[in-house]
Amino acid sequence: MHAGIIQTVIFSMLLAGTTVLSAQNVKPTTEAWLHLKGVAGPGSGKHIVFVTGEEYYRSEEGMPMFAKLLSQRHGFDCTVLFAVDPETGVINPNKPHHIPGLKSLAEADLLVLFTRFRELPDAETKYIADFINAGKPVIGFRNATHPFRYPANSSSAYVSWDFRSQKWQGGFGQQILGDTWVSHHGKFQKEATLAKVDSKHADHPVLRGVSPELFARTDVNGVNKLTAYDTVLYHGYVLPGLDRTDAPVTDGRNDRPMPWAWFKTYTAPSGKPGRSFCLTAGASVDWLEEDLRRLVVNAVYSLTGLEDQIPSRNNVDFVGTYEPSAFGSHTDEEWSRLNLRPRDFGLTTPVE
Helix, strand or coil: CCCCCCCEECCEEEECCEEEECHHHCEECECCEEEECCCCCCCCCCEEEEEEECCCCCHHHHHHHHHHHHHHHHCCEEEEECCECCCCCCECCCCCCCCCCHHHHHHCCEEEEEECCECCCHHHHHHHHHHHHCCCCEEEEHHHHCCECCCCCCCCCCHHHCCCCCCCCCHHHHHHHCCCCCCECCCCCCCCEEEEECHHHCCCHHHCCCCCEEEECCCCECCCCCCCCCEEEEEEEECCCCCCCCCCCCCCCCCCCEEEEEEEEEECCCCCEEEEEEECCCCHHHHHCHHHHHHHHHHHHHHCCCHHHCCCCCCCCCCCCCCCCCCCCCCHHHHHHHCCCHHHHCCCCCCC
């Protein structure tokens, strides 16, 4: 399908485990981003905007998966934005200056951020700033602790959002999510994570139906700036390889396990308070862990005012197939050859 051709997508309504096609859910897609209309569910009437743009962890695969899950199984309207090459429209996270569709945040109820080292035009970043200054909720995955980077001579109004900022200490990541970039505590692409629940918060509603131990193929990230006011649900322990059956390392790194999933009450530049949830995992392959998906969906419920509706075991079954790519970077030539566009990550129900 070429730009300018309107594509209709038939959304599925799940009733008693059976997919039923509903004509009222047929909606045109937008070429530059992906929008999925929610079906009936607790999230009806609420809008989630996913913002992707990082080079390693295949957020362009994982976030559309969540958008399909949350729209078709839980009723949320979901919009997924991508870093694209402005000349070709092809998804390419190596291009840090353009994420079309951020204006959709003006009417969003939740921002899910998975970006790394972006330097967007101020006119685009302002949509994020307005959302934060309204005290609205945020979820950040992995690289979202360091989502923005500006050169030293930048004249941007948002230069203090830089992950190295001294003016707004630690920039967006530290101020809104709880920490900025610190280090790889585990070895990148060589060591995985075993996350264990913090016993102090084992009865937290967001842990309903979630295992006290979770596995992720991403390594443990260093985190050292959380405060006593932040609620750490899981700590991450370093595994020596990429197999969930590996025993945690005994070289001293696990003597002080790192915060891995937590809630924070942030203060926006406007002075308004807001809530955030951060998870330092998030590679597309991590989402194969069912209970990790359940943790995220439960966090979405909590941040959108639906915490009292979290069931004993939230439905996190994939919508359609989900076959994530191994994480790692691509060159511009490889992104061009892949020729991925937002519509490629939509629902796969045949168009009628």
